[in-house]
Each structure stands twice: as structure tokens, then as C-alpha cells.
Amino acid sequence: MVLKVYNTLTRQKEEFHPMTGNRVYMFVCGPTTYDHSHLGHARTYVAFDVIARYLRYQGYDLFYLMNITDIDDNIIKRANERDIPPAELAEKFFKLFIKDMDTLNINSVNLYAKATEHVQEIISQIETLMEKGFAYNVSGNVYFEVRKFGDFGKLSGQDLDSLQAGARIEVDQEKRNPEDFVLWKSEKPGEPTWDSPWGSGRPGWHIEDTAITTKYFGDQYDIHGGARDLIFPHHESEITIAESATGKKPFVRYWFHSGFLNVEGEKMSKSLGNFFTIQDVLQKYNAEIIRYFLLYTHYKSPIDFAEKYLKEAAVSYERLNKSYQGLISAVENAPDDTGTTKDDLELLEKVKKYREEFLSAMDDDFNTREAIATLFEFSHTLNKALFGAVNPPAKDTLTQIQNTFLEITNILGLFEHDASGKKTDAGDNIVDELIGLLITIRDKLRAEKNFKLTDEIRDTLKSIGVKLEDSKGGTSWKIVEKKE
Template sequence: MTVRIYNTLTNRKEEFVPRNSGKVEMYVCGPTTYNLIHLGNARPLIVFDTVRRYFQYLGLEVKYIQNFTDIDDKIINRAAEEGMDALALAEKYIKEYYKDAGALGVRPADIHPKVSDHMPEIIEMIQKIIDNGYGYEKDGDVYFSVGIFTGYGKLSGRKLEDMQAGARIDVDERKKHPMDFALWKAAKPGEPWWESPWGMGRPGWHIECSAMANKYLGMGFDIHGGGFDLVFPHHENEIAQAEAFAGCGPFARYWMHNGFITVNEEKMSKSLGNFFTVREILDKYDPEVVRFYIVSTHYRSPLDFDDTKLEMNKKSLSRLHNALDNIAALKNSVSFGDSDIPLDAEITAFDEAVGKAEQDFSEAMDDDFNTALAVASLFDLAREANAFGKKLDTYAGRKLPLPVKEVLEKAQGSFIRLGQVLGLFEPDSVHSQNESDLSDKLMDLIIDIRQEARSRKDWAMADAIRDKLKETGIILEDTPQGVRWKLK
């Protein structure tokens, strides 16, 4: 099935056809680095990391660019408050970004360009925009003439005359049009600055992404992504700048935007003060739970935050882990070989269930990356795996046909591959760390001690061990194949 993407530029789902066969080029707007990232910032990071993972799952080569805005009014103001150099402050929070993004399973981009490293490209683009008649200089500032660019508003659907009517009366009189925006800002005392043909100054916010995306991907690249709040003015202005610079379009061919995370149905943002940093949330929840919470909702849908929902997702994720753990336990604790146990029908049915889960997963992701339905396919697979395991339990102590092992291995591999597209079941996740070799050996020792207590009929000691483990979040299960343990 062909991947279909909801393109903000056309307001409809479209078949995705990459510019270069077998390759995908993506540019995603990254954070403004003046504080720790909050959950609203984290959503696009997880969304587009998942998009990239799915393309790679399909066998496509992905070139993924995500910038850091390290020059901005917010950074300058925060640096002044803390008595720091603005670039040093930005670098501090870039390092913190990597910690939080890495914890959430967000893989580093192929390139993480910073504004401060791309002044030559930015200045060159601004000069070409002026030369092409779309920009003008006034007192060291450079503005983009939106009235001259005939395609202005095509991404957001806004009309220039409506925007002009809604503009404030006290507009900057130096502008030719109230909606003209800054490409370059003349330096103010105490601000970082760079030399330019228009004097000392720094770039406006919007020009950075146009310049960096053009440098690393060129005009007409495949996918530009970001949060829905960036549609206007940021992405609208990016298009205008890039296409005025190049003299042609499109700048990007598919535009993807994720919905907001809200708190009490109000957008989560630093300016409103209703945000929770990723660091704060990870103090209470496993990073995999946070990621699961985000991918369990379609990326374009709003997502309202509260602890209750995270708790629910924690329990739901544990169900998937338990099913995966049960498959591994069965595969490793049962003997296989020549057997007269009649399981052909059950093996065939489970094998078909695995195949159906894979098909359902792919159909969901092909349809505008519907991770909510993709997660549902994992639960279907978990249910089928548990039912198959219960059937095998009835033959405890007997050798099972070799095809049972083969189908269990297939299910285990499918579970992990599909889950990892969503950023789940990673080898370095907290859950996986708890199942490291050392943990396994320690648990084997504890289970052996408990089994010795039971053999002596010291039920009080056996029950105490079980209860203490439960208090720490570890559940012991007595099964026909022996004792198993899992995380609560």
C-alpha cells in the first residue's frame, strides 16, 4: 500500500512520492534553546522521529535535518536575566536537549544545524531576496515585502487583505506593508551581532530555516515538519523567502504539522506558564511510557495532558511488555522437537494472526502515520500471543513440535520490529535494562531461594519474598513451565 500524507499545503491526503526514488528528505523545525524542552516541544520530536523510523522500516534512505535556533529574542532576554552570553546559554540548553530527547528515544538528526553557524548562507539569501525585488533595507533592518510575493498565504489559507485589516494601527511606519517581516535586524546594545552589507545585526527568526533547509536539501525537498503553531507565520514566511530567493517553487512538497498538547484544553506553552518540562515528567514516569502516551494518539489530533492519562498509558504499555515477555519465556522454557501433540491448526491460526497484525500496522502507518491504529494492532498481536500461550500451557512438561518455536520466534521478531517503529521495546530502554543479564541472574537467584523455601514448606518465607518483590514492582507468576517474573 502507498504511504499517504495529509499535506497542509493542499489540505488533503496525498500519495507520497519522494523526489528521489528510494530516498526521503525531511526538514523539521527544532527548539529555540533558552530553556529545557517541555512536553509540547517533545511531541513534534517524537512524531517526526516516528515518521522517519517508518520510512526506514519500509527500506527507504532518510536524510533528516533538524535545526537549533540559537539566536532569538527569547534567548537574548533569558541570557540577560542570567548574566550569560547568549550563545553560551543556547549551547547549554542544546546539551540539555540531547539528554531529554535521547531519553524519549528520539534519535539524533543526520544534521543539527545552528543559526550561528550559518550566517554566510543567511546573508547570501537575504541579499538575493533584495536583488530579486522582494526585500528592502531601512535603517539597518531588512524587511520582506509580502505584498509583492503573490503566493503569500497559500500554506495557512490567509488572505493578505484580511491580515492587513486586522493589523494593529501602531504599525512600524518604516514598513511598506503592515505584514512585512524582518529578514535582518540591526544590532541593539548588548545583543550578539554579525557584520552584513546592512551593518551589524542578526537574522530574523524565519530566514534561518529557509537558508538551512536550502543548504542541506535544496529547493523542492520532500517533507517539512513542525507543530501546528508554526503554520503561520513561521512556515508561511519560510515559503515566501525561499521561493523569492530561488525565483521558483516549491520550497517543500509536503508540509506536515502535529496538533497541540493542551492542559485543560489550552495550548501548553512557556509563555502561558502552563507547561511541564520533559525533565519533570521523566522524574515520575519511564520515558517509554511518555513516548507511548504521545504515539497512542494520531499526530494531527490534540492531546490533553494530565497524570491520569499517563497512568493509564503506563498500564497499557505494561500489557504489551507482558505479552512480549511471555513469548520469550515460552520460547526459552519449553523443549521442542519431534512431537505427536496435534497443534497444526493452532500454529497456523497464530501465524496468520501475526501476519494480520503486521498488515494492519502497515495499513495504519501508510494512512498518514496513524500511530493510534498501529498501537491497536500491537494489542491485537498481544491478545493472540497470550491466547496461544495459554493453549501451550495445557501441554506443560511435554515436548512441543518445532513449528511452535518457529512461530513464537516470528511473533517475537514482529512484535519488536513493529514496536521499534514507534520507539518502543528499544534495547536501551529502562524496561530492557531491567531485563539485562545481571538482572536476570539476580532474579534467578531470588527465585531459587524462594523455591527452596517452598520445598521446605516455609510458606511464610516464600510469601514474604513474593510480597517484597511486588512492592518493588516485580510480579512472580507460578506457571506450568515454572516461575516467571515481570515488571508490574
């Protein structure tokens, strides 16, 4: 089976092949942390969480990086309204964002990179653009001169001439051309600032991402994702910046864009009064149901949200959950070693087929909707075997079925809790959390190419009896015998 992905850049489905061996670098635009995260965020980040999980499941050594825009106009405005420092406001909503991601079981991101922690990288990328003649400084504001880059519009299909003719870009007397965008904003009274060769000020938006990815991934990388409203001008501008700065094309090989989330056919907005934060929805529905609801639509298609659809999702999810709970208790109650019957073998054949169908749906541009449809066939067959058969399947057969069910549903981040609500992968004690922390730190070090320390962490853990395995599904660990 070959993974096929829809690439916004080429406007077609293509086979997925990383740039370097098995290594995959994926970057997804993170939030601007000035408010609570809403359902649209949940949609985007659940979609990319599943993409990340599937790439790891398929054995790719994925590094998933997300930026956090923690300095921008909205943050400054909101902080001023509340009379607190912008950094305090941004940090508060960053923490709440991480909490929401955690609740939604979005745990695939290796590193969250804040803009304010990468200002030096941003400045040095702007310097490169200045040296190469792509950027110009007007009294402390630095702009990118878009017409100097001969390849503008290839991602969004926008054409420079029609852009100039249209009124899509505000006219600014200071800029040489209306389509030029800002890389560095000069200091305004009362705003946070950083020193730069052009005077004190703060970074523009687009350059934040390119400076961050260049630091961790190098000049070119595999996947850039985000919601589809970011294609233009944000992602188009990123390509413009990066390919001008490095001279290398393509900046990113695959561009993935998730569809919108509307509310009863309308764009979700505070002014329309149809705005839902993640916390609003969690008041009534648990996180697995929200995930399930979001994944029941292919990630590129729009989702229409209404409470009645979420209710339907809850009912439909409960049907799957009932089969799964039935399976758990059947495994627990089955007598040991009754021997595998012909019916058992047939059942296992069917389960194998469902697993293959599930995976081939995922191979088709991460088609979670089709994959979930397979789960219903799986559950239907399972119910017949558990509740309809004269002789229940043998314990060994049931265990194999359970393993397969968990193997594929974990790709979706569903059914990771048992009946008592405990995580089935037993990630609930301090040892798990500490080793998890070391794995995260090691991933960060690896992204910075500090292989000496990453090896040291691995070797030291091994010497105390913890073996890290960098293969399928990212880095896993197990307790082994101590090396004396």
C-alpha cells in the first residue's frame, strides 16, 4: 500500500515520499494566543494530529513542529484592554491552548516554538533578504518586495497583476508596491519591542514561520499544514520569503490544508453569536465524542457544526463503544485456552480484512470518514460473534481482535480509555510522565541536531534498564533488564 496525499501546491493527489530517507519534517501553523481556542482550532489540530499519528504508524520518523504566535496586533490590543502586559496575556492563552490540546488527546506535536523566542532567527533571515535585495527599509519598517520574486502565486493561484488591480491589499503610502508585505514593524509607543539593525520593533507574521522552520528543519522540508484560509496571503508569502532567502525550491514539498468549520451553514464568528470555544463544547460532550465528530468528515472537506450533529455523533460513537466494551468484558470472562475453532479462524480473517480496509482508507489522503465506516463493519461482525454465536470465540482469538481494534483506533486517537476512564496505554504514573518528558527533550535536541546528547539520554536510560525504540509510532520505551 502506498500513501497518497492531496498537495495544494500541485493541486493533485500524489504518492508521499519524504525528502530524506524515513525522516519526515512537518510544520503546522499554530494559534495566535490572545483568546480561548475555538472549535475551528479543534478541527485543524485534530486533523493534523491524526495525520501525524498515521505517519508514525506507517513507520516514518516524524518531527512535528508547531509555532505559537505570541506577539501580534491582536495580542497587544487585548492586553491593552485588560491593562496587562502582552507577554502575560499571550502566556495565559498559550497555557490554555495546551490544556485544550491535551484534553482533545492531541499529543503528537514534538515542539511548540514561540515567535518571541526566535526573534534572533527572524532578524537574521530579514538580514539575508536585505543582502539579497528582496527587502527594503522605510524608517524602521522593513518590507518584502514581492515583484522581485518571480514565482509569486504558485500555491494560491493568485496572480500579481490582478492582485494589484483589485482592492484586496490595503494601500500604504510607505510601501513601494501595494502587494509588498511587512517583515519588521518599527516601534510604536507602548508596544513590546526588540532591537534590530533597523531600530527597535517587532517581527511581522509570515517571517515567523520561515525563520522557525529554517532553524529546526533547514532550507527545505516535507510537509506544511494549516487551515485553508491561511493559503493566501500567509503561506504564499512564506514560500516567497524562504525561496528568496535560500534560492532553493521547493521550500516545502507537500502542502496540506484542512477545511473550514461552519456553524449551521454560516461562518463561525463572535458577532453572529454562533461562536463556540472548545471549553463550551466540553461542558456537554466528552473529548472523544468531539474528536469522533470532527474525524467523521474528511479533513479537507468543510464541517457543518450544529448541536444536533454532535448529538448524532455521540449516539453513533456509543454504538462503537458498546461493541468495544463488550469485547473487553468478553476477553476478561473467556475461559483460558478453549482452542481455536474454524469459526474463530473465519472471524480473524474478517478482522484482518477490516484492518486492511481501514489502512487503505487512511492511505487515501487520510480518509478518516471511510476508515470510520470500516469500524462499523468491524463492530457489526464483532457483535454477531459476541452476542449471536452459539460458542463464543476463544480467549486468544478475542485478544487478537482487541489488539487489532486498538491498533487501528489509536491512529484516530479514539478508544484510548478503558471502561473506568483510565488510559489503556497506562500513561498515568510518574515514571511514564518522566520518561515521556525525556523523550520530548530528546526530540528537541534531535531537531537541533545535538546527537551527542540524544545518544547520551538513550544510553543512560538503557543503563538503568529503560530501552528507547525509535521506530514505528515515534519513540516508544520499555523496561528491560539492567545492563550491569
